[in-house]
Amino acid sequence: MTIAEANEFRTLCDTAGIAVTHQRQVVFEALRHMHGHPSPEEVYARVRIRIPSISLATVYKTIHLFIESGVFREVSLHHGSLRVETNARPHHHLVCTGCKSISDIDAEALEIGARARKLPGGFLAQRYAVDVLGLCAECQKSLS
Amino acid sequence: MTIAEANEFRTLCDTAGIAVTHQRQVVFEALRHMHGHPSPEEVYARVRIRIPSISLATVYKTIHLFIESGVFREVSLHHGSLRVETNARPHHHLVCTGCKSISDIDAEALEIGARARKLPGGFLAQRYAVDVLGLCAECQKSLS
DNA sequence: CTAGGTGCAAAGTATTTGCAACGCT
């Protein structure tokens, strides 16, 4: 880890009010240098090279801590389990970052427009699914 | 189930080349009449009122069958497990419906524009996350 | 020193699978 990264990490921890531990530094650096959307197992595999004694539980705890602190995001804020769309109309989702609730909004009401000309790697676009992330009315109240 | 629904379901099964069973009809009807984004457990609870002997495994199999056949969609096509965003730049996702791979596309490159005026229920929008659903180059080849 | 962090093992939840019996076509 570079000096700059170490300092940045120290500052992040100060802001979040959490301890700077060796495990957290190594997980932080691993994530910083990984590409794509790694799973906890993949992070664990990488971190174990530098800390063979680290446990998967610590990796999970650390990742959640980073997500709560806003240091990293998770790829999908949706339910972790399988959910079925019962709404047959074209629609998008309002996802509350507070209570994790998901409600539907008609595609027309969102008035979304995407004008991608070329998508990387010859990707063929068929449909757009938009999550509007924010706070539902209830969670806005709770925070005020 | 109305006669119209029963006929519609029969046609769907014919098209998909699958058998019309009592369990599938009841799961189909349950989903048709449920709101929001039910989990397999919730569907199971509802279906059990009419078929007490049905198993949760059958509900899972039936839901997957419906999703593969395009009869219903799932809410999120993302990985079922926790994934971390390592890309700090504002970006959206290209999600391949064939191989389920997810790649990033810079927010600017997608040129997305949302102009929602009023969001239902006083929802406070903070950020938009767009999934472009389609086929990656590899999966386009496989299908040709 | 002590509050918070870690590692371990066990528990919890979500989902899938193997297989014998059963029912659609």
Added chain:
DNA sequence: AGCGTTGCAAATACTTTGCACCTAG
């Protein structure tokens, strides 16, 4: 009749938790 479908129970995958020990501040 034959093959796909079902129900059950066991297996697997993923994630969380309780607790004794350890460590940063």
